[in-house]
Amino acid sequence: MAGGLSLYQEGASLLHRAHPLTKGVFTLSVIALAFIVPSLYWILAIALILLILVIVAGVLRRLIAVALALLLPIAVLLLAVQGFANPANHTVLFAIGPVVYYTEGLYIAAIAALRITCLVVATFLFSFTTRPADITEALMQRGLSPAMGYVVQSALQIIPQTLDMAGRIQDAQRSRGLETEGSLPKRARAYLPLMLPLVLSSLVATQERAMALEVRGFGLPVKRVRRYEFADSAVQRVTRWALALAVPAAIVARLLGWK
């Protein structure tokens, strides 16, 4: 099922088939690199790689929906605030009457917006192509304790679970007359009645999950059986190491004056 408890979308692409650890390392390093590399061009290169992978994974349409809802408002806000009001501003790009827009602000905003875009896109790309259970399973096969595995699993479920619950509460509220569609002010006003029930039912859900785990004998001192093996390869192992090493390398390069 698409909604349910994860954002995972069934598929057979290269990304779907990759080892969960490879995807995990890739996601974390790409996000780190997007924030470490110094110039707009480097960030654009990372964004381009992500875009290609999004297309390969066949999740472009879903990602565009996320981008419009999440990234567009952030980008617009950044571009406006920085372009008009960054203290470093001095080169005029254009002026509307007395209001002046500056090149420096535009550049700074573009970098910040692209970094956030990389963060969001990488995270969603990972979530769309990886089953949450597989991440935990892969980590536990590498020696992560079941208790930590559960913590990871829960953390991975927080976003999709909350989205699912928010959708349900909003359906209940609009079916009784609360306007949640249409103009931005209307949707903003529907936000408040959503938040309290959402927080409360999230708490209840967490409690119920803890009880369900205890009932199933979670935490008993028994030896776990592997459910399945993930396909791994030399290429993937090398990729993982390369990506993992690229991050400290980039940090060192920056410290040595990479601009």
Added chain:
Amino acid sequence: MPDISLEKVLFSYPGGVEVYPEPGLTLALESGVTALVGENGAGKTTLTKLLIGLLRPRSGDINVAGLDVSKTTVAAMAKTVGYTFQNPDDQLFERTVKAEVTFGPRVLKRPPADVERGVAAAIKACGLAGKEDVHPHDLGLSERKWVAIASALASEPSVVVLDEPTLGQDYPSRQRLRELVMRLGSEGKIVLVVTHDMDFVGEACPTTVVLSHGAVRYAGPTSNAFGDRALLKEAGIEPPHVTELAQAIGLRQCVNEAEFLATWRR
């Protein structure tokens, strides 16, 4: 013009199969009480959600009480349609029964006097008097169902859609539900009741729609539906016990106890 009409409606869940086979679902309902019956997964809940716009068809037209659903937001539909979810936990989100029931008329900005009247009437009709300050989650399934029904009725809608209100109801509760549904019908409202309880259909619903594998197999008087053995079998329906009893002892077709007794005495 019928009060509810669906015309060649096609719908599928994301990644799922078609719920209604080609050329789509076509159905017309008049005011009064109509039962919507059919096997699990027949597409009953989907149909009710299409009526209020919680689900949007891929193609086809849906009209409810003069409103073109495709051009109306769910919230605007709620002015006319009182909707209860099959699972009350999908519907209830407030912290007290009173707050829950009041939510609808309040956000619809009904005048205070109307809110008070609607809420009081709904709470009374649903047997919730004295439970106004209870948290809905502390109630049992049957009572949560009643809170859900009361919440839908409080804004005094002219169309009432109840998805499996009979589930888990004990005898007095069923009686109350029967009275409520029949009263709404006699007030000239459009009432659509999804249910698996054929005794209830025979007692409270003069009209029946039989849905099976997404197709309308029958729409018309309830008595004719219960007379058609092949139809019932296909839709996984067991007719009311009185209907079977009357058939077994060679009496005329009847759908509820009152009819049975009348036929019997004659």
